[in-house]
Amino acid sequence: MNRNVAARRRSGLRAAAAGLVLAVGLGVSAQMPAQASVPASAQSPTAVSKPAAAAPKSVTGTSGHVVTRVADFYGAYIDAKGDYENPDAALAKALRKHYLTPDFAKRLAAWEKKNGADGVLRAQNIPARWTVTDNGSMGHAHEVTVTLTFGSGKNAQKTKLFVLVERYNHISDIATKSAH
Incomplete structure (x- = not known):
């Protein structure tokens, strides 16, 4: 294999690795705001949780019951x-x-x-x-x-x-x- 070809491959791998790191980094930073909105209890078991919103009330009936x-x-x-x-x-x-x-x-x-x-x-x-x-x-x-x-x-x-x-x-x- 030619040195130039091997060098291009290594630089291509480095570029791909850098792109992957960048994509993962962006993905994590893009997820941070979404994680911030998740209640603390869902983030970690030791975190203090905020009260959950009340579930909507419903009434169920059966005709003739x-x-x-x-x-x-x-x-x-x-x-x-x-x-x-x-x-x-x-x-x-x-x-x-x-x-x-x-x-x-x-x-x-x-x-x-x-x-x-x-x-x-x-x-x-x-x-x-x-x-x-x-x-x-x-x-x-x-x-x-x-x-x-x-x-x-x-x-x-x-x-x-x-x-x-x-x-x-x-x-x-x-x-x-x-x-x-």
């Missing part, structure tokens, strides 16, 4: 009653007619007259939050637990209600003690 039905009722009822600028008494009444059995609606009206409170909420005011949880089947009916939270922070008070739903998805009772 008893827990979804009770959640739909309480959500719409609380919205109708709790709109402080324009509460919708007609909507609240329509929701009760749609979701409650006629017999229970009469018993609930009597309870409200006696206690001076809303029978669906078992309160005179509107809850800030509510949770609906399956409490199991009882043969002909299904019980769902509704936890209402009134107020917030240290002053928050919770009320637990047990909602009995008949097999045709109508609420047949609301009580403060479980039927189980």
Whole structure:
């Protein structure tokens, strides 16, 4: 092999190596801003991590499912009653007619007259939050637990209600003690 050819090859290799170093160097420097935006916990296990952004909230329901039905009722009822600028008494009444059995609606009206409170909420005011949880089947009916939270922070008070739903998805009772 000729010296000139060998020299050209070495210089070509050096140029390729220099290009590779330059490309790697640029790649690393180009990645630095992207790495700076990665939370510290992802960069190293010993780094102090920043709080992650809250995940979007979602609500899932199933058509005809008893827990979804009770959640739909309480959500719409609380919205109708709790709109402080324009509460919708007609909507609240329509929701009760749609979701409650006629017999229970009469018993609930009597309870409200006696206690001076809303029978669906078992309160005179509107809850800030509510949770609906399956409490199991009882043969002909299904019980769902509704936890209402009134107020917030240290002053928050919770009320637990047990909602009995008949097999045709109508609420047949609301009580403060479980039927189980």
